Every structure is written in C-alpha cells, then in structure tokens.
Amino acid sequence: MDMQVSFLDRLFESGLLIDTGVDGLYGRSGEFEDVIAAFERLIDRTGGGDGAEAIRFPPGMNRAYFEKSGYMKSFPQLAGTVHSFCGNDHDHLGLLQCMEEGNEWTKEQKATDIALTPAACYPLYPTIAKRGPISMKGGLYDLQSYCFRHEPSKDPARQQLFRMREYVCMGTEAHVTEFRQTWMDRGVEMMKSVGLDVEIDVANDPFFGRAGRLLANNQRDQNLKFELLIPVTSQTKKTACMSFNYHQDAFGSKWGLNLEDGSVAHTACVGFGLERIALALFAQHGLDTKLWPENVRKVLWG
Ligand code: ATP
Ligand code: ZN
Numbered sequence: 001m002d003m004q005v006s007f008l009d010r011l012f013e014s015g016l017l018i019d020t021g022v023d024g025l026y027g028r029s030g031e032f033e034d035v036i037a038a039f040e041r042l043i044d045r046t047g048g049g050d051g052a053e054a055i056r057f058p059p060g061m062n063r064a065y066f067e068k069s070g071y072m073k074s075f076p077q078l079a080g081t082v083h084s085f086c087g088n089d090h091d092h093l094g095l096l097q098c099m100e101e102g103n104e105w106t107k108e109q110k111a112t113d114i115a116l117t118p119a120a121c122y123p124l125y126p127t128i129a130k131r132g133p134i135s136m137k138g139g140l141y142d143l144q145s146y147c148f149r150h151e152p153s154k155d156p157a158r159q160q161l162f163r164m165r166e167y168v169c170m171g172t173e174a175h176v177t178e179f180r181q182t183w184m185d186r187g188v189e190m191m192k193s194v195g196l197d198v199e200i201d202v203a204n205d206p207f208f209g210r211a212g213r214l215l216a217n218n219q220r221d222q223n224l225k226f227e228l229l230i231p232v233t234s235q236t237k238k239t240a241c242m243s244f245n246y247h248q249d250a251f252g253s254k255w256g257l258n259l260e261d262g263s264v265a266h267t268a269c270v271g272f273g274l275e276r277i278a279l280a281l282f283a284q285h286g287l288d289t290k291l292w293p294e295n296v297r298k299v300l301w302g
Pocket of ligand 1 (some may be wrong): 119149164205240241242243274
C-alpha cells in the first residue's frame with residue numbers, strides 16, 4: 001500500500017495525474033495523454049493490418065442492454081448507473097431544501113436509461129446481433145471507451161474511470177482462440193518493445209460473493225482468462241495491464257450472435273488498460289518522458 005500511495009503522490013506532484021478529491025477519479029496532464037495516444041498508435045500499427053471495424057461508444061450504455069448482460073449477477077459491487085432529477089417545481093424546492101439542510105438528496109433521483117459502461121465491449125454484442133448473421137470469415141471490432149468500476153483505491157493503477165482499448169473477435173471456436181493467442185504474443189512483444197518486463201498468467205474476474213468463487217475457479221480451470229502482468233507499484237504483486245478473454249459461446253447465446261451457417265458464434269476479446277500501461281511506463285522509465293530511453297521514445301514517437 002505504501003508504494004502505491006507514494007507513487008500516487010509523485011504522480012500528483014509531477015502533475016501527470018490531477019487530484020479530484022475522489023480516490024480513483026483523476027485528471028490527466030497533456031504529457032500523460034500523449035503517452036496514451038502514442039501507445040494507441042503502437043496498437044494501431046500492430047493490429048491495423050487485421051481490418052477490424054472501428055466503433056466508438058460513449059462511456060454510458062443502454063441500461064436495458066446492461067441489465068441483459070448479467071453484469072449485476074456477477075459484479076454488482078462494481079456497477080454504476082446514471083440517475084437524474086425527474087420531478088416538478090414542487091419536488092425541486094424539496095430537493096434544494098434537502099441540500100440546504102445537508103441531508104441525503106440523491107435518494108429522490110430516478111434511474112435514467114443509461115448505465116455506465118463497465119467494459120468497452122459491452123455495448124458491442126447487442127449492436128452486432130441486430131445486424132444479423134456474422135460472416136463465416138468472422139467479425140473483428142476495434143473499440144475504445146472510458147469504463148466505470150466502483151473500486152475506489154489509493155493504487156493509481158486501480159481507477160474508477162479509465163480507458164480500455166479492445167479488439168473483439170466473433171467466429172468459430174478455432175478462429176477466436178487463435179485470435180486470442182495472436183494477441184497474447186503481440187502483447188508481449190509490444191511491451192518488450194517499450195522496455196517493460198512482462199509475464200502472462202491465468203486469471204479470473206472479480207465475481208461477487210460466495211457463488212462467485214465457484215465461477216472464478218471455473219474460469220481459471222478452463223483457462224478462459226489470461227492477464228499480461230507488469231510491475232507498476234510492486235515487483236511481487238504485478239498489475240494486469242492487458243487481459244485476454246475467451247467467452248466460449250456464452251455471449252453468442254445470450255445476445256443471439258449467429259454465424260451464417262446458423263451456429264452460435266464464439267467470442268473473445270483482448271483489452272488494453274491504457275492508464276495502467278501509461279503508469280507502467282512512468283514507473284519503469286521515470287516521470288519525465290523526455291528522459292525515457294531513446295529506443296523506447298523511438299517506438300512511441302518515431
Ligand atoms: P483486476 O483483476 O486488476 O481488477 P480485471 O480482471 O477487473 O482487472 P478486466 O475486466 O479484464 O480487468 O479489464 C480489462 C483491462 O482493463 C485490465 O487488464 C486492466 O488493464 C484494465 N483495468 C481493469 N480495471 C481497472 C481499473 N480499476 N483501473 C484501471 N484499469 C483497469
Ligand atoms: Zn478489476
């Protein structure tokens with residue numbers, strides 16, 4: 001924890017991250033953003049030849065899709081929903097009075113049709129399902145979104161609003177598992193090219209509660225999730241900076257994603273945690289990008 005706090009303090013002092021008074025909710029400096037932009041160009045150069053369809057969704061998604069996704073079954077502790085004032089003049093007066101008195105005023109807020117996006121790929125599945133059958137050659141999509149997770153922390157690498165760049169592949173089992181393996185290999189190469197020490201390990205999602213432990217064990221036993229780990233605040237407890245997920249046909253069945261031959265599509269996604277990657281670079285090479293090793297600067301900025 002101390003290492004995390006001291007790294008966070010150094011990030012604040014240098015101005016790379018800007019304190020908002022809420023753990024995990026930070027502003028970013030131009031220099032911080034420049035690292036993310038440069039790393040995204042490296043992603044583009046690496047994956048650009050695959051012909052993925054680029055789609056950008058805002059950081060909020062249709063609440064009906066969010067509900068259908070089952071997120072509240074698995075990760076209720078992380079979810080965020082958008083609520084708004086929906087009352088009349090009279091209610092407004094009551095609201096202002098409540099705030100004036102320093103009382104809890106948000107209880108009267110009503111849920112809107114928007115939930116905060118928990119992972120960049122969540123809005124994609126219903127969108128692709130609506131288009132009809134997927135070509136036997138498969139579907140490949142390039143996504144990036146701010147994501148929300150309610151996990152306040154002093155660890156700068158655990159934020160509540162952060163960006164995830166993702167490639168999502170839909171197709172046969174063989175196709176999507178090969179896609180995932182390709183990106184595990186590429187991920188390792190990319191990180192090495194910017195001077196980061198990496199390691200890949202099997203992982204699980206933070207499923208909620210007692211039933212969640214079973215789901216997590218099952219996910220590990222079946223090798224459904226791998227993470228690319230890089231030291232950020234600790235050499236022993238490394239940080240997951242990419243994840244490689246194989247959903248089997250779970251999302252295909254849930255959303256009605258079918259291939260042209262009528263079979264249910266298998267899906268896989270690879271996610272880059274953009275803030276975590278930037279933080280790993282700052283932790284490894286120092287807080288001033290001008291002083292980073294020449295070979296690393298060359299890969300990022302040419
Ligand atoms: P962790 O085990 O560290 O909580 P996760 O399993 O929840 O990670 P994923 O759901 O696979 O992570 O999300 C994809 C990627 O998004 C992660 O590999 C990571 O790089 C990034 N990420 C996840 N949660 C956060 C967070 N709270 N802050 C910053 N980046 C995150
Ligand atoms: Zn997490």
